[in-house]
Amino acid sequence: MYLTLKELRHDKLKFTALGLIIFLIVFLVLFITGLANGLANDSGSAIKESSAQTFVLEKNSQARLNRSTLNNQDWKKFSNKYHHNAAKLSVNQMTIQKASQKNKKTDITYYTINADSFLNPKITDGQKLTNKNNNQVIVSSKLKAEGYKLGDKFKDSTSNQAFTISGFTKNQAYSHTPVIFLNQKQTHRILPQVNSFNTIALKAKNIKNSNYQVANKKSVINAIPGYSAEQGSLYLMIGFLYIISLFVLAVFFYIINLQKLSDFGTLKALGTSTAYLVKHVLSEMSLLSISSIVISSVITYLIKLKMPATMPFDLSPTIILGTGILFLAITLISAILSLIKVIKVDPITAIGGNN
């Protein structure tokens, strides 16, 4: 530690530059991770946040809710077995507009549910959804960004049916659109010809039924249009960032330590043990990366707080901590090449004026 601190003090510029590189890479990784999480929530939070664990779909629907059609006979089979742990769900992606402004349209997703079932969401303000045939509906707070407030009226663009926002529920979204919760009677006014529904949500795990496709929550989320493509490319970027930083840092550490090999030779000739020098190099690299990681975590967190609601960004402390630890591991792996060099330095190089 003695040598480490003295060296950091002496070569401030060099180590600040190296720290800056680590900082920028970690910042980019955290930022993209936050974006990936944010988009994942924006795409699948309505499914993710619900207490359903399993979804029953029509056979060969590839776990996609919009490709599955079930009828009341199917419903009876499951409701008789699971009673309150089963709930019908219909998903319809449509468009709404403000009652007063015809050209201000918003893409949304209708979730048709039974208000008495477990799918009826918790609300943050206003009143819960009921099964009455009225105009009172619950919408996702994402709609607030579009200028909708409690008590506002909106019109379904296709059927011209008008509804009133009676309550908001936490950021529930499906395929990047806000979710509007309707009861079956309300949906019937928009889509009078449809008597079927898409899926039966179950609060149970590990169900087998060969007549249907039974999918867990994760596969249903993955099958949401656009979800896996988005997440796949973002995680590919994150993965590559880790690999790139592994090599970039390895090269930087290697060069920095290469410059100091003659000093290491002298130190060894003077009686410094190799273990001491290895500790010196490792503590130098760890100190540098830990401070860079901490700074970028703090800055990412501050940016998260300032992020506009329309930009999906989500970063939990667990993910920040995990990324930090992973990155520390990457820096230490990068240091291995330099360590081999340090271990191999022969103190004889100090004699004979070779350097």
Place this chain on the structure above:
Amino acid sequence: MNNVLELKNIIKNYPDGQQVNEVLKDISFHVQSGEFAAIVGPSGAGKSTLLTIMGALLSPSSGQVLLNNEDISHLSKKQQTSIRLNNIGFIFQNSDLIPYLKISEQLQFIQKISSKPAIDAKEILVKLGLEQRLSSYPRVLSGGEKQRVAIARALVNQPELILADEPTASLDSKRGREVVQIIQQTVHEENKAAVMVTHDERVLDLVDSVWQIEDGKLKKVR
């Protein structure tokens, strides 16, 4: 008087392609406490190899190296490192100070890694005329000053033996002579043993004994 360092029948071979190159041929040598010995010889004669064997940096192919009557010729790397730290003070050709340590810290570092009780490092530096340089970095020092710091560093852990590898090589004759004078005074005042490898004949009047090495053979000249 006791020999601080004694070499008995040292042979050092290096493989050279198919052949074996004998760099040191049956060398015997001794230096006592309070004695300042010089080893002279042309380049390639084996001066540096001899010094690395004396300094526990290299093991001889055969023969004994006795430091305070203990054989150090076949110690492990780890034991050699400890011998170098605690029993030998090195002065290198280009002084080889650590660039990121201030002058007082060059000595402080040796005291930090050593288990020996620390003496007053500042006093040594002051004695060598480096009082104004205590918190300077090596890069602002002149060649002579750097070499004086190197001498101070070699002394700070109170070794019995001082090994100097061409300490005047990077200095002009006046400063070179000053540096050798400082080593001479220290050796005599503190009763240390010192071995200096040099090709600078002009400073040989300052040493107590002179050995000549040629083609791997060492003989005492004076």
